[in-house]
Amino acid sequence: MDKKMRDVMLASLLNRFLIIGSALFLGTFGGYWLGTVTPSILELSPKLLLLIGVGLGLFIGYVIGVVRGIMRVIHVTQKKDVLLPNGKLKFDKSRH
Numbered sequence: 001m002d003k004k005m006r007d008v009m010l011a012s013l014l015n016r017f018l019i020i021g022s023a024l025f026l027g028t029f030g031g032y033w034l035g036t037v038t039p040s041i042l043e044l045s046p047k048l049l050l051l052i053g054v055g056l057g058l059f060i061g062y063v064i065g066v067v068r069g070i071m072r073v074i075h076v077t078q079k080k081d082v083l084l085p086n087g088k089l090k091f092d093k094s095r096h
Contacts, residue, residue: 023059027059
């Protein structure tokens with residue numbers, strides 16, 4: 001059971017790292033590209049500003065969703081055991 005749980009957690013961590021790493025990579029080099037191509041943010045076209053705003057909004061929404069999901073899992077697992085497709089995940093609840 002421990003190996004299965006570790007594999008599930010590792011796969012989830014890897015997926016999140018790939019998503020957030022890709023967003024950071026694109027944001028960093030996209031920002032560098034914008035900085036070299038555009039001398040001032042005020043000179044950007046309204047369409048490009050809208051696209052940048054939508055991209056930032058999606059990224060911030062994703063980060064907030066991940067944090068809320070992690071907090072919900074922590075909250076639920078403190079109260080009861082969690083049934084996973086590969087078995088039951090149990091936590092020590094003797095402290096509560």
